[in-house]
Amino acid sequence: MAASSDRNPPPFPAAEDPEPGLTEPADGDSDEGEDIFVSKTNPVSVSRGVSQPDRGGEDPPDLFGEEEAGSTTAKSNGVHSDDDNDLFAEAQVELSTDKPGGSAQKELSASSTSTQSPAAMQPTSLEQLEEEEAKDSFDVDVAVTNPEKVGDGMNAYVAYKVSTRTSLTMFRSKTFSVRRRFSDFLGLYEKLSVKQSLHGCIIPLPPEKSVVGMTKVKVGMDDPSSVEFVERRRAALERYLQRVVCHPSLLQDPDVREFLERDDLPRAVNTQALSGAGFLKMINKASDAVNKMTIKMNESDTWFEDKFQEVEAEEQQLRKLHAVVDSLVNHRKELCGNTAVFAKSMAMLGNSEDNTALSRALSQLAEVEDKMEQLHQEQAASDFFIFAELLSDYIRLLGAVRGCFDQRMRAWQRWQEAQSTLQKKREAEAKLLWANKPEKLQQAKEEITEWESRVTQYERDFDRIGMTVRKEVLRFEKEKAKDFKSQIMKYLEAMLQSQQRLIKFWEAFLPEAKAIA
């Protein structure tokens, strides 16, 4: 495999020694198959463009601040390298981080998936990982803010400020920001999702396009529904980026870095395809191919099948839940409206009332109800922005998870097809031998050798992708649990505060009611 060494980016200043247990798979050679789980504690030095597991393991110590990641992604960042060279060490340590809260402290913990890796290569790295688990901080913080309308009329668009704060030395500075538009985010997703090297990875999804929403915004950003639309989109874009930078492999990707850092990003052109339906299509393309498979895969391990069904079932339930939460949001908004209207009516009644004390009490009641309306309004926003959006994010992410499983099936398919091609070549060779055509024989032998190596490679690919999927799923589940927990807490705390304010309002009203005489 290619000269990996050249491709390595300049070593980091405080590079640590690679773990003893690391072999130096110098190049992406076939051993890599076995080396897959060598933990390269050097995510950063992933080379551009080549699936190079070899990093000699320079650990950029400041990769995640003091803590480190032990992440070993040797995944190739980057480029659409060709298949042959695609064996990179997929060993990644799952970094779990807090998601959408945008918290600066992201926790990093090695996921237990490392236990799946062949123990042989790993022992030291595993230990190291577990040590690392204790130290926690993941030092990349991104935020999406300041939506601003640029231009006018139908060509107008909204530009967002994407700010990054990091102590990772792979970036040019510690804090920086750029302006990006929605299609840039879609473009990033597209680049990431087609990289072979990232197959099996659960790539976070950006929010969906919305013609209706955007048209309103193009016309004017001031009315409440446009404001809500832009805010919803901004928050979703932020969560998307946070998930991307939390993913150890993706963070290494040059496209991601470019997205965060580069002042002038070339316009993404293919985003027309990436409408809401487009995402689904991309994911379903894989499953279509799988469905057309005639040979049933013989799973030695039921884990994949079981997990896939679990994921499907969960997606269904989340959809159902999302529908109900949607209904809740609507009812809460109705309550808002009805309360406001009632408050006005009560104020009028208070004015009409001829008993002074009662009149004052009724006016006070009208004011309390006005405050209640405000509370209901905030609660509806919380219902939507925290609860409903959490659910819709995960519905789509589960779709992406399903997509990974399908990618694995395709890898299997490719391997099977290569095997049958090899078989045919061998048969052809045999025929040639029999027919005694020495000239053609040589070519046949060459072809056989080529296909033999392909078969081996595809088999490795398949194994690798399987392991990636397993790791990714476990990492994903862990993060999901964390995410849910933190969002639910946020939701409940907002509700709690709201109820506490409600108590204050009514306690203030009570003496007024008692004063009626």
Add this chain to the structure above:
Amino acid sequence: MTSIDESNKDKLRSVSVDLNNDASLLIDIPDALCERDKVKFTVHTKTTLSSFQKPEFSVPRQHEDFIWLHDTLVETEDYAGLIIPPAPPKPDFEGPREKMHKLGEGEATMTKEEYTKMKQELEAEYLAVFKKTVQVHEVFLQRLSSHPILSKDRNFQIFLEYDQDLSVRRKNAKEMFGGFFKNMVKSADEVLISGIKEVDDFFEQEKTFLLDYYSKIKDSTAKAEKMTRSHKNIADDYIHISATLNSLSADDSTGNKKNLEKLSDLFEKLRKVEGRVASDQELKLTELLRYYMRDIQAAKDLLYRRARALADYENSNKALDKARLKSKDIPQAEEHQQHCLKKFDKLSESGKKELTSFKGRRVVAFRKNLIEMAELEIKHAKNNVTLLQGCIELLKTN
């Protein structure tokens, strides 16, 4: 057979205050039976008055009997100067019935637990409507029994005592028509009121006040109802959320399971609180407004009757002048004029008393209900706070 026990009744008796205190005539509706659309109330009377045959007795009555009683009182000339307590509205189970129907249709889409909970909610709603209608019929009778003049009414006595079916005495078609006619005349009276020159400041003020207040309170009642309905919808949503979270958690094998379980539990508890918020708001606020809307209508009716008496008096004056001019039938005209004057004066005097005491009653009732509503809102919110804090703690320690 649905019974209301005593303790619940006290809670229900919200809108009118301090009735049924006079031991000489105590009335209540201890139970009621609901058959399809018809509600049969058991009216129970305990009395020390000799005008009744027995000291204690019960009779079955239907809603229509109450309406008959109300209408006969309204049509009694002698009571023209009194505010006749408003007739109880017809029992209306349409709301819960429709919801029950929709629930049946949607049964397939929910889990068994969810369905059971929804059904329970609906049954509670049904029961609440039922209790309300009993209460409103009861209050009507108690207003009568605590009124010095109306409690002595002969028809009232018959209503309480007569142990046969009252249907023969109820409205027949002719009387119905009479009722329509009465209503038609009333709206003419509304025009009349604005036209008549009011001689008495008190009544002038009352008229202005009541007309305005009525339209405002009618509006508030409708808006309060909508607000309550939204609360109920939210409580229902919480049921579905809790059930779906439950299913999710049951199938979850990851670390998320506990989070979902706890949240599901919380929503189940929250929905009970939300349901109570809705029903308490309904009782203390919506029902209060609704009751006084009807009561104000009754007060307005009194004003109409007085205005009619005034018009009659003025007409009799004109007739007397005419008679004097023609020197014909003067004594009759004089007598008629005197009669009208007396009637008008009597109405004015009694009307003033009634309207003043009505004011007091209204203020007291509002005070009581607003205090109770505020206290209940606080209680329920504190409950919510406890539940939320508990769940947050549980999640933190997970």
